[in-house]
Structure formats: structure tokens, C-alpha cells
Amino acid sequence: MTVADGSQTRLAYVLETTPGIIPATPEWQTLRYVSETLALNKQTDIPDEITGSRDVTDIVDVGRSVGGGINTLLSYGTFDDLLAGLFCNDWDNDVLINGRAAKTFAFEKTFDLGASKAYDRYLGVRMNSLELGFQARQSVTANWSVMGLDVADPDAAIVAGATYLPATTTPVLNTALNIGSLIIGGVAASPKLQSASITINNNIYQNDILGSYAPDSHGLGRFEVSGSVTALFANVDLYRAIIDHGDLSIALNIGAAANSKYTLTLEKIKGMNGNPQVAGNNRAVLLTMPFQAKYGPGIGGSMKIQRNVA
Known part of the structure; x- marks a missing residue:
């Protein structure tokens, strides 16, 4: 018996027209990823009944939903669809700004079992959050969190008429050679950063109703962008800000x-805290500043991404 191998497991997605419904003859886009935790989340209830025997009388299956994460490395053009889903908007002349248009995806995992394959599908999936990680002299990480409505029964065949687009081949971006500029505005001298992170969160919430085993729908919460930067302490400008x-x-x-x-543009942020810290001998003094973004009138949102930049 062949055991499924992680390195041969395909993860693919397709944009849904109707939440929770895989389009007819879907054109799946194969995704590049490092690891994933997409999963069916069962909700069970153990009744607190007393019968005199000390036994559990029942285990009731009361609901299910989809959740988990997809850990990836940032590369150009690979995640533009997912970014549009995260920002709840469409790319407009290669510009993406956070909006209010809900987008859902179906995800499919294909497991190679040798003589056969197994297909696991997740429906009505929303991109809830993304954490971008920038560490000196390392690849840029992009870790996604999702929420979905339901799962299909495991299948041994593709969806009728389905095709699969290959994964992108653009290089993985790194913080040593691929950052053209990283500027913190509002201070006299932009600091030299050792690391940075940007977290984008849709704060999606689940709507449950009577008579429904899976969530009825998802709602959009507040679009929040936060993060942190760690800078070499070379002057007091950032500390004063x-x-x-x-x-x-x-x-x-x-x-x-x-x-x-x-x-990537965050027009208006506030430094929420931070001061110079001495970690010990034989190392630089660092200042770590957590930040929160707010609406920027110049970009018309909290965050803007522009692609196809020269």
C-alpha cells in the first residue's frame, strides 16, 4: 500500500461564483506552499446527562466548518488572486486597495496514493489574514489564515471537466537582494531595520443559524493592518515619533x-510603543516598534499594493 507523500501533494484553488459551490469544469490553479493545516473542524456536544452508570450517554455531531493556514514564501504573481480575496477587492490598473467585495475560493488537496489518488476539497473559503515576515538575509514568508463553510466528501476522481494550471516559477523573494527600498516616513532619517512584519486581518466572523449544520455565511469585520519593525538604534528620531x-x-x-x-504602502501608521533595549554584551542596541495602520486619504484605504513596478 502506497502512503501519501507530502512532497507529492498538490494544493490548488479556484475562485467561486457562488460561495460554497465549485464552478463547473473548474480551472484549478496549482499553488506553491511550504506547509498547510486546512482542516474540517467538527463541533461536537457531549450531553451532561446522568444515568447512574457514570458513562457518557452520547456524543452529538452538531456542526462543522473549515479553518486552518497555508504557509508560503513570497514570489511575484503567485498570490495575486489570494491577495484580491484578502483585500476584498479587484486589482485595478495593477493597484489593489482594501475594499468590501467578498470573495470565496474552493481549495483542493490531491494526494498521490500510487495506483489511485484522493481529493479533499474545502468550500466557501475566505482569506481571513496574512502575515508577511521580513528577516534580514532570509526569504520573505507569507502565512495565510482561512475560514471556510464546508468540506466535500473525499473523492477518488477529479471534478468533471477540471483542468489544472501549473504553479508559477517566479523566484522566491528575499530580504538581502530583492528589497529595492524600505522607507519609514515621518522621521528625519529612515531607520535601518533588522526585521519587520505586516499582519493584515479581515476579522471574518461566522454566522450560524438554526437548521444549518455548516455556517450559513461569513461576515466581514474591520480591516486591520498592524505589524512591527525592529531597528538599529542610531538616532532618537523613531523613538521621538x-x-x-x-x-x-x-x-x-x-x-x-x-x-x-x-x-506596499501604508500611508498612515502609529507607533504603538517601543524604546531602545540593551540585550547584552557584543550586540547592537535595538528599538522594536509595534505599529497599527489607519485610513490613508491619499490611497483611499488602509493599505495599497501596486504590482508591475519597474
Whole structure:
């Protein structure tokens, strides 16, 4: 008997027209990923009944939903569909700004069992959050969190008429060679950063109703962008901005080739805390500043991504 191998497991997605319904003859897009935890979340109830025997009388299956994460490495063009789902908007002239248009996906895992295959499908999936991680001299991480409505029964065959687009082949982006610029505006001298993170959260919530085994729908919460930067302490400019609670901004240009780059813009952020810290001998003094973004009138939202940047 062949045991499924992780390195031969395909993860693919397709945009749904109706939440929870896989389109007819779907064109699945194969996704590049590092690991995943997409899962059926069963909800059970153990009745607190007393019969005198001390036994559990029943285990009731009362509901289910989909949740989990997909851990990836950032590369150009690979996640543009998922970014549009996360931002609840469409790309407009290569610009994406957070909006209110709900998008759902179906995800499919294909397990190779040698003589046969097994297909596991997740329906009505919303991109709930994304954490981008930038660490000096490392690849850029992009870790997604999702919420979904339901799962299909495991299948031994593809969806009728389905086709599969190959995964992208653009290079994985890294923080040593692929950051064209990373500027913190609002201070006299943009600090030199050792690390940074940006977390985008839709705060999606689940709507449950009587008579429904799976969630009836999902609702959109507040679009929140937060993160953290860790800088070498070379002057007091950033520290003073934190104390004064002044408006700051972040602009990041990243990519490996001309016209295959992104620019990420947070027009208005606040440094929420932070001060110089001495960790010990033989190391630099660092200042770590957690931040929160707010609406930027110049971009018309909390965050903007531009692609196809020269």
C-alpha cells in the first residue's frame, strides 16, 4: 500500500461564483506552499446527562466548518488572486486597495496514493489574514489564515471537466537582494531595520443559524493592518515619533526583476510603543516598534499594493 507523500501533494484553488459551490469544469490553479493545516473542524456536544452508570450517554455531531493556514514564501504573481480575496477587492490598473467585495475560493488537496489518488476539497473559503515576515538575509514568508463553510466528501476522481494550471516559477523573494527600498516616513532619517512584519486581518466572523449544520455565511469585520519593525538604534528620531504619537508611513518596494515588483504602502501608521533595549554584551542596541495602520486619504484605504513596478 502506497502512503501519501507530502512532497507529492498538490494544493490548488479556484475562485467561486457562488460561495460554497465549485464552478463547473473548474480551472484549478496549482499553488506553491511550504506547509498547510486546512482542516474540517467538527463541533461536537457531549450531553451532561446522568444515568447512574457514570458513562457518557452520547456524543452529538452538531456542526462543522473549515479553518486552518497555508504557509508560503513570497514570489511575484503567485498570490495575486489570494491577495484580491484578502483585500476584498479587484486589482485595478495593477493597484489593489482594501475594499468590501467578498470573495470565496474552493481549495483542493490531491494526494498521490500510487495506483489511485484522493481529493479533499474545502468550500466557501475566505482569506481571513496574512502575515508577511521580513528577516534580514532570509526569504520573505507569507502565512495565510482561512475560514471556510464546508468540506466535500473525499473523492477518488477529479471534478468533471477540471483542468489544472501549473504553479508559477517566479523566484522566491528575499530580504538581502530583492528589497529595492524600505522607507519609514515621518522621521528625519529612515531607520535601518533588522526585521519587520505586516499582519493584515479581515476579522471574518461566522454566522450560524438554526437548521444549518455548516455556517450559513461569513461576515466581514474591520480591516486591520498592524505589524512591527525592529531597528538599529542610531538616532532618537523613531523613538521621538513614538513618544509624540506622530503619523508615520511605510513604503516597501520588493521584487527580483523590473516590472515584476510590488510596492506596499501604508500611508498612515502609529507607533504603538517601543524604546531602545540593551540585550547584552557584543550586540547592537535595538528599538522594536509595534505599529497599527489607519485610513490613508491619499490611497483611499488602509493599505495599497501596486504590482508591475519597474
